[in-house]
Amino acid sequence: MAFTLTKVKTKADPALEHMLEKTAAFHGHLCPGTVIGTRMALAGLREIGITDPKGSQQKDFVVYVETDRCPIDAISVVTGARISRRNLRFLDWGKVAATFVNLKNGKAIRILCPDSARDLVDNYASGEYPDDKHGRDAREVDAYKIMPEKGLFVISSVKIDNLKFGKEKFKVQCEKCGETVNDRKEMIVDGKVMCQSCGEGEGYYHAL
Ligand SMILES: [Zn+2]
């Protein structure tokens, strides 16, 4: 085992604390997911060599986020990526994971926070905590701030299939419902151009 059960007293990195103030302010509270998302984003940018995500390198990367819970807010704040900027791709997969892609060189790194990270919390939370939801959250927040990255994350190199981020304007009409589909989000089903709602066969709504 890489981790001993002795309690570790380490101060959180001041740069991390500074970033957590921003991410928590945007998210509305400081919670375990905010700490995880903030550290995930900092690690992801570092791994793909992006040092100026909100300035000169704003268009040089893209982030796939696999959760719609707390970490996605932090990832968006740290990286500056937004759905509307088309550099944050949201996948509704319910996983605490994100992939950071450098569009200049194709380097792609997926970072997962495994369930095992929670098992390490006691090793890194050194305060007295009330035995309620707030206390449990506070313990996790303190622990995730200082937990070594190899306990908190599984970081792997990946290759992105179908990396298409064309800037050209393109639109087409769905052959079934007739609605316009922009930006090559259409699909071909039985040789017909369809929107994803028609093409998938199970849209999120049904006409009344
Ligand atoms: Zn939260």
Ligand SMILES: [Zn+2]
């Ligand atoms: Zn359609």
